[in-house]
Amino acid sequence: MLLEKGIFFMMYMHYCKPCHRVHMLNGHKMTCPKCGGAIIELRIPYMDYVCMDMAQRSAFKEQCADKEQLKELSTTYRMYKYSKWYKELNNQHC
Numbered sequence: 784m785l786l787e788k789g790i791f792f793m794m795y796m797h798y799c800k801p802c803h804r805v806h807m808l809n810g811h812k813m814t815c816p817k818c819g820g821a822i823i824e825l826r827i828p829y830m831d832y833v834c835m836d837m838a839q840r841s842a843f844k845e846q847c848a849d850k851e852q853l854k855e856l857s858t859t860y861r862m863y864k865y866s867k868w869y870k871e872l873n874n875q876h877c
């Protein structure tokens with residue numbers, strides 16, 4: 784029982800512009816594990832991305848490459864700053 788605790792990490796989707804890659808990372812990360820540059824956290828839930836096929840994933844990546852569409856796909860930076868408020872917001876939805 785104890786072993787099971789802590790093994791499960793929440794996975795979050797991030798996009799790295801320089802790498803042009805979508806990264807699955809455990810937790811809210813700010814830097815790319817590949818290039819160390821700034822990455823953008825995406826709104827899409829991990830499970831939604833996992834359910835995509837290869838064509839859908841590559842289409843999604845292309846959307847991320849577009850500046851305007853990336854804005855729509857990303858979480859806002861305000862949510863990082865006011866994480867308490869963000870958590871409360873999440874609780875309301877759950």
Ligand SMILES: [Zn+2]
Binds near residue numbers: 799800815816817820
């Ligand atoms: Zn990168």
